[in-house]
Amino acid sequence: MKVQIYEIRSKEDAINVIESGADHIGVPYAKNPQYPGHLTCEEAKKVFEIVPSDVLKIGLTISEDVDEIIENLSIVKPDVLHLSGDIEAIAPEQIKTIKRHCNDLKIMQAIPVYSGIPLENQKALNYAKEYESVSDYFLIDTKSMSEEVIGATGKVHDWNIDKAIIESTNVPCIIAGGLSSENVAEAIRISNPYGVDSFTSTNYDSPKDEKRIKDPSKVKAFVRAAQNA
Template sequence: MIIQIYAFSNAKDAITAANQGVDQIGFVAGDYGKVHGELSLETSASIVNAVSGISTSVALTMSTDIEEIVAMAQFVKPDIVHVSTDPFDLDVQAMGDLRIRLGPQPQLMKALPVEGNNSIDLAEAFSTTCDYLLLDTKVTGLPGVGATGKTPDWNVSKKIVERVKCPVILAGGLSSDNVLEAIQTVQPWGVDSNTSTNIEGDKVRKDMVRIADFCEAARGNTST
């Protein structure tokens, strides 16, 4: 089971988590004025360099401008670019254009909100242009997809996993308390945690104990 953790704010924490067994290290690459934990491109690149050879680096973008995303990728050089904007801000055709512009590397991930059975067809369409899909939730009034702490419909998520041909990461409200059940229900390729692995009361800094607990639970190594 692949484990992805967001959103790291510095190279030290990122490499500590990588050494704890986190497979994919996520961070917000760029200053968008929209979400917590936004980093300069220089800091983003330092995280990529720190975890290179240990974990996969995943740079989240809130941009809807293909040229801006490509420029970020060329500077930061992540393994994966994670597009977290609303699905219709960068539609399937636009994601296909971005895929061409990025070339074979970095790979491309699209975050999609699970909002009922109509999400299945949407996911299938985006899977034709992306290397990975991330299933999450969307809250009206908040930018982009994800980082809500809310859990998507696991039954619909399971149908998406069964339908699409690319790897699917399940996100949204996952913690050490429910991640194993989520894995057993949905059967995703990977799982993602953001809010539940933060330090209590801090929307940016990561809690290494919570990360370790999440990893153990996701891999079935739990006493509960």
């Protein structure tokens, strides 16, 4: 079971998360960051430079500008580009363009799932089918109705929807959305994913430094719970 931890904002948090046993570390970045916690491209690059080769470097962007995405990738150099903006803003053909410009880059496409809405009234399965030919991973995450971006809500959704998506595709799926050390084993039991992701539940309740937000005890508990599920 792969364990992915977001949002890494500093070298210190990266070291903490790696030492806690995470397989993937996620860093959100932008040319001109507009969201709290998103780093500049140069800051993200410095974090990734200390990550060992056996830990996957996931770079998250919400940009919808393909040229800007390619330019930023040349600076940050993640192993995997996590597309987490409006899914309909970047078509599969545009993702092919990104991959052509960036040798060996893998794509993690976020698949949005809404809480409290049945599968038949969501587009998640359609998105998975549409994007599977250009995706190396799917990140199935809760989406807020009020935001264009996918994820960072801290809210769970129906894990049976995750199960349906996972069973519909050969793309490795990582599940996210309000997962914690208390509920991750049940989410894994229901959906049988490739991996699990945590952001909000592994943060300090009241971080003293907004660049160092990951609580080592919570990260270790999450990793342990996922690996023992």
